[in-house]
Amino acid sequence: xxxxxxxxxxxxxxxxxxxxxxxxxxxxxxxxxxxxxxxxxxxxxxxxxxxxxxxxxxxxxxxxxxxxxxxxxxxxxxxxxxxxxxxxxxxxxxxxxxxxxxxxxxxxxxxx
Numbered sequence: 001x002x003x004x005x006x007x008x009x010x011x012x013x014x015x016x017x018x019x020x021x022x023x024x025x026x027x028x029x030x031x032x033x034x035x036x037x038x039x040x041x042x043x044x045x046x047x048x049x050x051x052x053x054x055x056x057x058x059x060x061x062x063x064x065x066x067x068x069x070x071x072x073x074x075x076x077x078x079x080x081x082x083x084x085x086x087x088x089x090x091x092x093x094x095x096x097x098x099x100x101x102x103x104x105x106x107x108x109x110x111x112x
Contacts, residue, residue, distance in 0.1 A: 004028050041074060056083060066090040076102050 004015045006028075013028040038057030040046075046053070054064060056079045071091040073084060076098045088094045 004030070043074075056080075068092040071095070072097060075099075078102075078104070 002016045002018050004013055006012075007014055007024075010024075011026075013025045015023050015025060015028065017023070038055050040055060052064075054060065066087050067090050069091050070093045071087055072095045073080060073087060074097045076084075076096060080096075081102070081104055084094070084096065
């Protein structure tokens with residue numbers, strides 16, 4: 001996608017692709033950045049870190065064993081808050097690093 005423009009007169013989106021196509025849509029969901037590419041934060045010393053580290057956007061196929069380990073979880077976005085209780089149940093100690101507080105509410109049972 002090259003650009004998307006909301007057209008107030010017709011109450012829709014005009015989307016211009018990088019191939020030159022122009023399409024219109026009632027809804028437009030931008031899935032760029034964190035939704036389409038893993039963002040590894042620039043942490044000083046990460047390249048020298050001797051332990052294991054994982055990114056939820058590139059999770060290994062084999063199970064990860066956190067049993068008894070000291071684990072640091074960076075980020076409390078939607079994925080971080082889903083991973084947190086699973087890791088906490090296994091890890092010997094879990095420290096969560098949060099830059100910006102996130103508001104999350106569980107989905108009502110009728111929507112599950």
